[in-house]
Amino acid sequence: MDINLLAGSSPHIRSGDSTQKIMRDVIIALLPAAIAAVCFFKVQAAMLILVTVISCVASEYLWCKITKKANTISDLSAVVTGMLLAFNLSPAVPLWVAAIGGAFAIIIVKQLFGGLGHNFVNPALAARAFLMASWPMQMTSWQKPGWDAVSSATPLAILKYGSEASGEMPGLWDMFIGNIGGSIGETSVLALLIGAGYLVARKVITLELPLAFIGTVGFMTWMLGGESLFTGNFIYHIFAGSLMLGAFFMATDYTTSPVTFTGRIIMGVGCGLLTSVIRLYGGYPEGVSYAILLMNLVVPLIDRYIIPKSFGGGAVRNA
Amino acid sequence: MVKAVKSFRGGIKPRHHKETAGLETVKMPLPSKVIIPMLQHIGAPCTPLVKKGDRVLVGQKIGDSDRPVSAPVHSSVSGTVTDVRPFLYSSGVEVMAVEIKPDGLQEVHESVVPPVCKDRESMLKAIRESGIVGLGGAGFPTSIKLSPPTGKAVDVLVINGAECEPYITSDYREMMENPEGIIRGIRKVMEITGIPKAYIGIESNKQDAIGKISSYLKESDNIEVVSLPTRYPQGGEKQLIYAVTSRRVPAGKLPADVGVLVQNVATVSFIAEYFKTGMPLIKKKITVDGGAVAKPMNVEALIGTPIKEIFDFCGGFSEEPRKIIMGGPMMGVAQYSLENPVLKQTNALLVLNGIEAEERKESVCIRCGKCVSACPMSLLPLYINANVVRGNFEETLKYHVNDCIECGCCSYVCPASRHLVQSIRIAKAELRKMAAKQQGGKN
Numbered sequence: 001m002d003i004n005l006l007a008g009s010s011p012h013i014r015s016g017d018s019t020q021k022i023m024r025d026v027i028i029a030l031l032p033a034a035i036a037a038v039c040f041f042k043v044q045a046a047m048l049i050l051v052t053v054i055s056c057v058a059s060e061y062l063w064c065k066i067t068k069k070a071n072t073i074s075d076l077s078a079v080v081t082g083m084l085l086a087f088n089l090s091p092a093v094p095l096w097v098a099a100i101g102g103a104f105a106i107i108i109v110k111q112l113f114g115g116l117g118h119n120f121v122n123p124a125l126a127a128r129a130f131l132m133a134s135w136p137m138q139m140t141s142w143q144k145p146g147w148d149a150v151s152s153a154t155p156l157a158i159l160k161y162g163s164e165a166s167g168e169m170p171g172l173w174d175m176f177i178g179n180i181g182g183s184i185g186e187t188s189v190l191a192l193l194i195g196a197g198y199l200v201a202r203k204v205i206t207l208e209l210p211l212a213f214i215g216t217v218g219f220m221t222w223m224l225g226g227e228s229l230f231t232g233n234f235i236y237h238i239f240a241g242s243l244m245l246g247a248f249f250m251a252t253d254y255t256t257s258p259v260t261f262t263g264r265i266i267m268g269v270g271c272g273l274l275t276s277v278i279r280l281y282g283g284y285p286e287g288v289s290y291a292i293l294l295m296n297l298v299v300p301l302i303d304r305y306i307i308p309k310s311f312g313g314g315a316v317r318n319a
Numbered sequence: 320m321v322k323a324v325k326s327f328r329g330g331i332k333p334r335h336h337k338e339t340a341g342l343e344t345v346k347m348p349l350p351s352k353v354i355i356p357m358l359q360h361i362g363a364p365c366t367p368l369v370k371k372g373d374r375v376l377v378g379q380k381i382g383d384s385d386r387p388v389s390a391p392v393h394s395s396v397s398g399t400v401t402d403v404r405p406f407l408y409s410s411g412v413e414v415m416a417v418e419i420k421p422d423g424l425q426e427v428h429e430s431v432v433p434p435v436c437k438d439r440e441s442m443l444k445a446i447r448e449s450g451i452v453g454l455g456g457a458g459f460p461t462s463i464k465l466s467p468p469t470g471k472a473v474d475v476l477v478i479n480g481a482e483c484e485p486y487i488t489s490d491y492r493e494m495m496e497n498p499e500g501i502i503r504g505i506r507k508v509m510e511i512t513g514i515p516k517a518y519i520g521i522e523s524n525k526q527d528a529i530g531k532i533s534s535y536l537k538e539s540d541n542i543e544v545v546s547l548p549t550r551y552p553q554g555g556e557k558q559l560i561y562a563v564t565s566r567r568v569p570a571g572k573l574p575a576d577v578g579v580l581v582q583n584v585a586t587v588s589f590i591a592e593y594f595k596t597g598m599p600l601i602k603k604k605i606t607v608d609g610g611a612v613a614k615p616m617n618v619e620a621l622i623g624t625p626i627k628e629i630f631d632f633c634g635g636f637s638e639e640p641r642k643i644i645m646g647g648p649m650m651g652v653a654q655y656s657l658e659n660p661v662l663k664q665t666n667a668l669l670v671l672n673g674i675e676a677e678e679r680k681e682s683v684c685i686r687c688g689k690c691v692s693a694c695p696m697s698l699l700p701l702y703i704n705a706n707v708v709r710g711n712f713e714e715t716l717k718y719h720v721n722d723c724i725e726c727g728c729c730s731y732v733c734p735a736s737r738h739l740v741q742s743i744r745i746a747k748a749e750l751r752k753m754a755a756k757q758q759g760g761k762n
Binding site for chain 2: 003004005006007008009010011012013014015017018019021022075077115116117118206254255257258259260303307308309310311312313
């Protein structure tokens with residue numbers, strides 16, 4: 001019999017996992033928060049998600065076409081970027097601003113630095129920072145959830161500037177389910193935790209980074225967030241703002257987080273410290289996205305110096 | 320039975336595919352020819368002791384070497400030497416091989432008599448003459464492994480019955496069919512080496528093997544069965560030692576450095592048989608499986624049997640074979656020809672069909688870190704790969720590239736289908752070349 005045999009180097013079997021499957025899992029994990037966003041912020045939230053996703057995917061498609069590269073939209077990473085960007089926007093953001101954000105995330109932050117796996121900061125967060133700098137008014141007008149666009153402060157603004165200046169603090173339950181002002185995808189702790197649980201169960205993410213992040217914020221705001229030491233309202237700090245979204249979905253972004261356990265702890269603690277410092281002493285009420293962006297820049301350094309000892313220990317062996 | 324004390328970090332849980340576990344070993348009929356390569360072990364190749372036209376008998380030594388690290392090879396049939404020619408291994412190494420046409424008589428050579436041993440030295444010499452090498456896969460000459468290392472006190476013997484690779488059940492069959500022989504072999508090794516205590520490590524998915532072996536143990540034996548967690552690569556030497564003794568073998572060191580000697584179940588079983596009959600290593604239990612094999616089986620085949628004849632015995636191919644692997648799917652070697660013979664270390668022959676052998680296209684690394692979590696040696700395969708792709712071989716030393724045991728877990732889990740362990744092999748080979756060059760430059 002004339003047979004044609006493959007002769008490759010082992011292993012000869014693969015797990016069947018793929019980049020596309022991972023991204024699909026992330027999209028599934030983001031769905032509860034997306035549903036919560038539409039429940040609380042109605043059509044505007046749905047439109048924002050739709051526009052950013054279309055903008056991201058179209059930008060990626062066009063970039064690959066123009067640069068004559070193999071098309072990568074099927075890996076679904078652009079969809080994830082689009083959803084995360086929308087989640088970080090106020091419901092009052094005009095759709096054209098959101099669309100520009102999507103294009104910026106994909107073309108400037110992701111593709112110009114080499115595409116998937118090569119961007120040095122999180123594309124969605126970098127785009128958000130870019131939009132904040134370019135259209136600060138549109139980016140920071142917050143609304144109460146519901147059909148009527150009643151402007152409202154976010155819980156963190158209330159914590160920072162006091163209820164006299166910013167209005168009544170919402171209850172803990174409202175903060176947990178997400179019935180508060182804020183970016184559309186960040187408000188529902190419940191929905192985000194359901195998604196995070198899915199990611200952990202599917203082994204897409206591990207918990208060390210998010211827990212180090214949230215734990216550090218909790219500790220720092222408890223220690224320094226009150227009138228005197230260890231009187232801070234840390235539960236509000238943990239539930240408010242984009243901490244849940246940032247810790248589970250943004251800081252854990254593969255490309256811009258360390259690959260080792262120790263490295264991830266360092267990144268989580270670093271994000272937590274920066275977030276707390278910005279929240280308590282900075283000019284903005286919220287610091288999660290800047291904290292993650294800053295720590296993104298340190299990731300190559302962390303991975304360069306955190307090289308684990310081989311099993312069994314011992315000295316580095318030369319050939 | 321005791322439970323494993325420690326479990327290594329990382330590893331993977333691939334589908335077991337141990338469907339042949341229940342199939343009793345079937346003895347193959349005499350092949351139409353045997354091809355016996357002169358290098359079936361780690362070390363120096365043997366020199367053929369026969370020439371074309373010679374008549375050889377079963378168990379007759381047909382190749383040997385006077386180098387310290389080597390193991391002789393024997394004829395598995397009686398018949399006529401039809402050729403002594405170069406043979407190309409799938410790994411790319413070329414060695415001499417003796418081709419013999421059996422006469423069907425299977426006349427046994429006069430040298431095949433139970434060895435008479437008075438002391439440790441003569442026992443070790445007998446072991447060397449038997450041609451036995453580590454049957455777990457590496458093929459290191461057993462006589463050297465059993466020789467007392469100078470200045471190192473070895474106090475624990477660990478018998479490897481983990482069989483952690485998917486598909487393979489030949490060691491399991493050995494444990495089920497010959498538990499008494501295995502135990503006799505362990506006692507023999509303990510006698511030769513003077514090691515007071517032995518453990519047999521068996522993965523927990525082989526409960527009946529654990530039970531079977533345990534039922535044959537006597538209290539006075541000082542041998543214990545250890546149930547190991549079922550996770551690949553549990554049978555890796557360092558992982559096994561850690562699980563059974565909680566001792567860690569440091570990078571670049573040998574098991575003897577932590578007082579441990581590891582032997583495979585098939586190896587000790589052979590040693591028992593050899594001291595009884597004097598018949599050198601001429602046959603092997605082999606699992607034949609994979610999607611393209613008509614009738615998966617466990618067979619006992621003579622060393623040198625062309626693998627084609629084994630597949631024919633198993634009903635041929637049920638569909639077009641795309642990849643033929645000698646060994647398991649994680650670490651086995653893909654064969655380029657059906658003419659290649661069964662070797663001493665062959666424990667499985669797998670024939671993968673088009674779907675099983677499909678190789679997905681490599682895509683970019685997304686830095687998910689799955690290779691890092693899967694690595695049982697705590698390496699960072701993604702960074703070694705990135706450096707190899709750029710040709711920075713020396714940089715890979717920083718990532719402890721030489722500690723890699725090449726188990727393949729990293730490549731298995733990689734969602735981007737990157738050739739991680741494959742690139743590590745390239746790095747190791749390039750570094751060896753560079754070291755050899757440096758050595759040459761100095762002299």
